[in-house]
Amino acid sequence: DIQMTQSPSSLSASVGDRVIITCRASQGIGNDLGWYQQKPGKAPERLIYAASSLQSGAPSRFSGSGSGTEFTLTISSLQPEDCATYYCSQHNSYPVTFGGGTKVEIK
Amino acid sequence: EVQLVESGGGLVQPGGSLRLSCAASGFTFSDHYMDWVRQAPMKGLEWVARIRKKANSYTTEYAASVKGRFTISRDDSSNSLYLQMNSLKTEDTAVYYCVRVNDQNKYTFDHWGQGTLVSVSS
Numbered sequence: 099d100i101q102m103t104q105s106p107s108s109l110s111a112s113v114g115d116r117v118i119i120t121c122r123a124s125q126g127i128g129n130d131l132g133w134y135q136q137k138p139g140k141a142p143e144r145l146i147y148a149a150s151s152l153q154s155g156a157p158s159r160f161s162g163s164g165s166g167t168e169f170t171l172t173i174s175s176l177q178p179e180d181c182a183t184y185y186c187s188q189h190n191s192y193p194v195t196f197g198g199g200t201k202v203e204i205k
Numbered sequence: 206e207v208q209l210v211e212s213g214g215g216l217v218q219p220g221g222s223l224r225l226s227c228a229a230s231g232f233t234f235s236d237h238y239m240d241w242v243r244q245a246p247m248k249g250l251e252w253v254a255r256i257r258k259k260a261n262s263y264t265t266e267y268a269a270s271v272k273g274r275f276t277i278s279r280d281d282s283s284n285s286l287y288l289q290m291n292s293l294k295t296e297d298t299a300v301y302y303c304v305r306v307n308d309q310n311k312y313t314f315d316h317w318g319q320g321t322l323v324s325v326s327s
Contacts, residue, residue, distance in 0.1 A: 130312070132311070147313040147315070187314075193266070
């Protein structure tokens, strides 16, 4: 199985800060990676697919980059509504695997 | 508008069975692979199973943790997805999400249902 390692597991930042979340795959997955946002008590929602393509309707302050084994999700200017847990997932091979999640809070 | 509505969750004893359903609307259900993803209380996301579309012979994939106990199926005539869960264990306790797979977007999960809670306890 491909292991997905996210860091940090949690972070606290101020409104307007730039936030970077990292996801590492245990083997190369090309760009077969998605990022999902989950707010408390809600189902996850897709933010990014193919490592860097923004989901239609998602705010442009979110961006994704990377390929192979190293990926990042960047929030260019953190907003209060971005408080959530973020997950990466690889869709390169079975089983589909998720990172452990990064909880983002406002300082 | 794409909608995925799960049902069938509840409390069941270890060793018991449960069948989850997902009613899909707002898109051509038969054109999509469909998955189940679960989330144990206060834990992360875990992929459970996939069923491909008719053009791919409705073939299936399972996580090792559920293989041999769970069966994913679909009925394209009624736009429904199912998960038959047998020999349930306490570690199967989770919210189960019905998920649409987008094969144009690297097979990522572009729509999620609201989830249905399965509790396995004596």
